[in-house]
Amino acid sequence: MEVVSNVLNWFSSNILQNPAFFVGLLVLIGYALLKKPAHDVFSGFVKATVGYMLLNVGAGGLVTTFRPILAALNYKFQIGAAVIDPYFGLAAANNKIAAEFPDFVGTATTALLIGFGINILLVALRKITKVRTLFITGHIMVQQAATVSLMVLFLVPQLRNAYGTAAIGIICGLYWAVSSNMTVEATQRLTGGGGFAIGHQQQFAIWFVDKVxxxxxxxxxxxxxxxxxxxxxxxxxxxxxxxxxxxxxxxxILLILGPDIMSNKEVITSGTLFNPAK
Structure with missing residues (x-):
């Protein structure tokens, strides 16, 4: 029993709470279920894992790169500027969430695993459920599971337990399975029978546009x-x-700001950025 507990603890610490490797594991399982060749399974795992690592590096880099521009805009025009791309604030958001909810990463990744299992089950029972699609867009799965987990943990404190984690997983699994399945016909028509569907953020929009x-x-x-x-x-x-x-x-933007402002270290390193709390 102790051996099993140690294995589960290792898996939780090194895989479930490490999004990069967890996304890679999901892709590996997905490719294996699709009966891809072994070399494709391996390359998919590597690409997904390294890709997520690069995503985190890129998110941090965006903050470093754009901060001087935002500070310069505020200095010259006295306007508040903020980048609305979610990847821009990814690193800061992860740190803030981890500080406020120490169990967040474990909850989100466990819910993701449950949701993926629900998706697999619905596909396995496709004769009954009519679901034909397996959602394997790893980084999107992490984002959506994390978003739902945060909403539940923040809005419904009573669900900060195993039941809440299971509920989040079921919601995510149903959404991934049903929404991606809704894009099958549209994708098949567009690609001339490409044999795949869309698993991202816009499945309902694709279905709606295809209808109208x-x-x-x-x-x-x-x-x-x-x-x-x-x-x-x-x-x-x-x-x-x-x-x-x-x-x-x-x-x-840089031409409008001019070299005088962009070369002023006091402006670009200590300028006041837009504070949404004010």
Whole structure:
């Protein structure tokens, strides 16, 4: 019994409470259930684990990179500026939540595991449930399980127990299974029978748009038939498109702020940022 307890404690400390490895484990299980080759299972695990680690590094980097710009905007125009991208505040949010709710990470990851199990069960019983999709977008699963967990822990203190964790897991599992299953038909039509569905943040929107789009447009006017100048074809690459937009957007801001402000260490290192509490 002690051996089992030690194994569970090790798994909880090193996997359940370590989102990067937990996401990797989910992808590994998902690929294995999809009967992918062993090398694909391994590469999927590595990509998911390293990707989440890079996400955390990137989130911290965004704070360091954008803070001088926000401080300079406040200094020159006396306006409060805040970045609304959730990844911008990811690192700070994680630290704050961990301090306020020490059991948060364990609750969220356990709920995630329960939810993933519910999703697998619903797919296994697809003849009854009609669910055909397994949600394996690991970082989104972590985000959604964490969001629901925080809402429950904060709003309903009575559920800060095993029952609350199980309830969160069931809610997440049902949402992942049903919402991704709603995108099957739309995705199949769009990809010409690609054999996959969407598991992200916008499943209900995809389903809704698929139902109403035919009333407002024509198939002949689809994106595939859109004629653009040849030089714009470079923007089919999302990396090129994103980098170009960021260059234009932030380049314009930096030009407006000017070198005098952006080179002033007192402004960019100690400027007052927007405080939503005020």
């Amino acid at each position: 789009a035919g009333r407002f447009g024509k198939k002949e006017e689809s994106l595939d038939n859109l004629k653009l100048p040849k030089f714009l074809s470079i923007f089919h690459d999302t990396v090129v498109a994103s980098a170009t937009l960021m260059l234009v957007f932030f380049g314009a």
